[in-house]
Amino acid sequence: MAACSVEQLLAKAEAEEAEKLNSITVKKELDLEFDIGNLLAFDKNRVEVAVFRQQKKDEFLLALARDNTQLLINEIWKQPTERVEEAIVAKLPDPVTPLPREKPPPKAKPPTKWEQFAKLKGIQKKKKTNLVWDETAKEWRRRWGYKRVNDGTKEWLIEVPETADPNEDQFAKRVKAKKERVAKNEFNRLKNIARAQKGKAPGLGLTPKAQQSKDELARAVSVAKSSTASVGRFQDRLPKEKPPKNTGKKRKFEPLIGNFSNEKQKQLELLQVMDSKKPKMDITKAVNKQMREEDREEAAAKYKKGAGKRGRKGNMPGKGKGKGGKGKGGKGRAGGGGGKGRAGGGGGGGKKRSKPGKK
């Protein structure tokens, strides 16, 4: 009995063992191809369409996936393992399968201005040696850089050319010329980059020039001011500097249906300001009035003279004949006053004159 049970137990254990192994080992007609670096397993086994159609599809697919995954993991376990912080890690070899590009390949850069010119003229690049024999120092010196052959900055004597101003500083002139050449080169480099990216080169006035106009400088200032992380919001302003009114290209207007009462208020204020600006005393009016007064007096005087000779005929029409107009006052007045005075005296009250009346 005991032997029987032991045998049974052993048999059971063996059967279980076999089952486990069975689950680990997978039998396939064709072996899978592995690319462990990419964790890739490639199963080339055929699936009979007729057989596939008969079975339950889900189960079949699940079983197939399980088998293939088992084989892949078996393969991974074959790699050298190491222990990293309580986990066993397998070291993967390099991937074998070439993967396609993620992003499109970079486009060829457009040639720079010099490259275009060189191609046009057929100029080839000539390789130059780095070291040049220096006769004066009798040794090999660099063509450029530290301790170079023709170092212009080391010269202690510069002859003043015939045509130059004797008081001009030739050394400073040389330094300035170098700076300008460097700046020009930098600018051209940026332009090449801009052309390559079809972007915009720095705007007018932002690159230093010899003579900059007022608005170029203003634009440079505004650009510099807004080139901070907060786009210039927290930059202090100089005491007398005015806020920029509208440096952008797009004008901003009030909304079409804004606050009507606000609009009305602003317009009324504007009208008030306009009214206050107008002179309270109308100069022309004052001058006219003055002239009218004088005319009246003159006319009255002449009338009295005339009346003395001819006798009173009645009052002169009492309307003031002011000789208006700023410029004509003097001459017109004397002639007109005399004439009208006489006529007035002569014509008296009876004659009705047609003239522009008063409202």
Added chain:
Amino acid sequence: MRPLTDEETKTMFEKLSKYIGENIKLLVDRPDGTYCFRLHNDRVYYMSEKILKLATNISRDKLVSVGTCFGKFTKTQKFRLHITALDFLAPYAKFKVWVKPGAEQSFLYGNHVLKSGLGRITENTNQYQGVVVYSMADVPLGFGVAAKSTQECRRVDPMAIVVFHQADVGEFIRSEDTLT
């Protein structure tokens, strides 16, 4: 369509004040509703807010005109008053000129007003003052600029120009196409 900027409003008010003086207040602040000025294609239109709100439903290229056109801004931002503003200038005009029946037609054809055609003129009109021209029956005919002050008008010879023509109601027929 957009509201006028401050400079544009200032230019326009200055022009209007030449004709109606401080009565512009009555145009801006009306008791019978909110009226506003809006700019569309360089022309200034005066309309009530109700009309404005309706006009917002029309696209810019299809919108021809809204309310009354007061005038337009030229390329150099100068404001030119059109005859269509006469309805609002006439009742508020400060300086008026009445024209004799004989000279009415001449004025309506676009000629200046001569001394011989002058019926009445407001007292104290300065030279180059904006004036509104009426017929003897108090019908507004147009507006212009006084060429001579009232004082001078009395003395000049009959063939002298007393009012420069700027706009007249005959333009409604003559320049039908350009008025909006």
